[in-house]
Amino acid sequence: MSPWPFTPSQPRDYSLPNASWSSEMQRLYEHYNNLCEMETEGGEKIKGAWRRLPSYNRSLKYATGGQCLSKLLQGKARIFTRNIEEQGAGFEYVVFVNKQEKTCVCVFQAGHLLEGPPGHVHGGAIATIIDSVTGTHATYLSGPVMTANLTVNYRSPIPLGSVVLVHSSLDKTEGRKTFLSCQVTSTDGSKMHTEATGIACLCPLVWATSWDSDGQSSRCGDGSSYCSERTAEAKQSPWAVGVLFECILFLNDQFSKTFTSH
Numbered sequence: 001m002s003p004w005p006f007t008p009s010q011p012r013d014y015s016l017p018n019a020s021w022s023s024e025m026q027r028l029y030e031h032y033n034n035l036c037e038m039e040t041e042g043g044e045k046i047k048g049a050w051r052r053l054p055s056y057n058r059s060l061k062y063a064t065g066g067q068c069l070s071k072l073l074q075g076k077a078r079i080f081t082r083n084i085e086e087q088g089a090g091f092e093y094v095v096f097v098n099k100q101e102k103t104c105v106c107v108f109q110a111g112h113l114l115e116g117p118p119g120h121v122h123g124g125a126i127a128t129i130i131d132s133v134t135g136t137h138a139t140y141l142s143g144p145v146m147t148a149n150l151t152v153n154y155r156s157p158i159p160l161g162s163v164v165l166v167h168s169s170l171d172k173t174e175g176r177k178t179f180l181s182c183q184v185t186s187t188d189g190s191k192m193h194t195e196a197t198g199i200a201c202l203c204p205l206v207w208a209t210s211w212d213s214d215g216q217s218s219r220c221g222d223g224s225s226y227c228s229e230r231t232a233e234a235k236q237s238p239w240a241v242g243v244l245f246e247c248i249l250f251l252n253d254q255f256s257k258t259f260t261s262h
């Protein structure tokens with residue numbers, strides 16, 4: 001038991017299987033999950049090439065840093081793709097990343113609340129899952145980012161309730177920009193549903209203010225261990241600490257003004 005009375009309770013990890021997952025969703029989860037751990041000839045378990053990223057419905061509640069944001073927003077803010085409580089009704093998905101290959105795959109089951117054309121998934125919901133996957137992937141590769149550009153081509157409709165794979169791959173990095181390509185395919189890869197490209201732009205100071213300040217990573221967001229490492233790196237530099245502090249005060253001031261003027 002933690003000696004600290006305000007330590008948040010263990011959050012629900014939405015990337016773990018639940019009763020709404022179809023057998024195909026479960027099968028693919030197990031397939032990629034098995035690749036996260038390998039067994040040596042001596043029977044020892046070692047890390048595999050893939051890693052499952054945990055996923056939560058809040059980005060601020062479980063972060064110990066960024067108090068100015070947490071106090072004002074944490075009560076109501078929810079991650080868009082994780083805000084439907086009914087299991088299987090919205091976005092059911094799990095993201096796996098391959099660090100060596102710099103690729104990422106998401107197993108996605110689209111629930112009945114995501115309907116667009118009759119019986120098929122809404123284009124905005126498809127763009128949302130693509131943005132989440134490429135955003136998470138870019139964060140994992142480069143650190144805290146914002147999507148600067150997302151270009152989506154819809155090739156064939158996705159049946160509601162079906163399971164698809166969302167593949168993200170790194171094209172290149174250029175300064176603060178991470179360029180990614182994304183394809184949404186049927187689970188056997190035979191059908192292309194959607195193709196997209198995206199540019200994620202690194203914005204370390206804004207994001208660093210809302211992330212864990214003590215290097216604890218997995219509680220605050222998908223693939224955020226890299227972000228915590230970068231935040232920790234930044235904090236070793238005296239000027240960065242100063243700028244970070246100024247940034248927190250500025251944001252605090254702005255948020256206070258915004259919320260008290262309405």
Ligand SMILES: CCCCCCCCCCCCCCCC(=O)SCCNC(=O)CCNC(=O)[C@H](O)C(C)(C)COP(=O)(O)OP(=O)(O)OC[C@H]1O[C@@H](n2cnc3c(N)ncnc32)[C@H](O)[C@@H]1OP(=O)(O)O
Pocket residue numbers: 059079131132133135136139144145146147148149175176177199201203220221222224
């Ligand atoms: C994220 C993970 C969180 C993890 C923890 C949470 C947990 C779980 C979340 C799961 C993951 C969700 C992921 C959602 C991801 C979003 O949905 S983010 C929300 C949507 N995006 C936004 O709201 C961004 C709005 N835009 C902006 O804030 C600013 O335009 C940006 C993108 C920060 C860039 O602005 P800036 O910092 O002033 O930089 P600026 O000099 O304008 O541009 C930098 C470079 O990018 C280029 N650029 C800028 N815009 C564009 C563009 N549209 N096209 C091409 N190039 C561009 C510029 O030309 C420039 O290039 P260089 O000159 O360096 O070669």
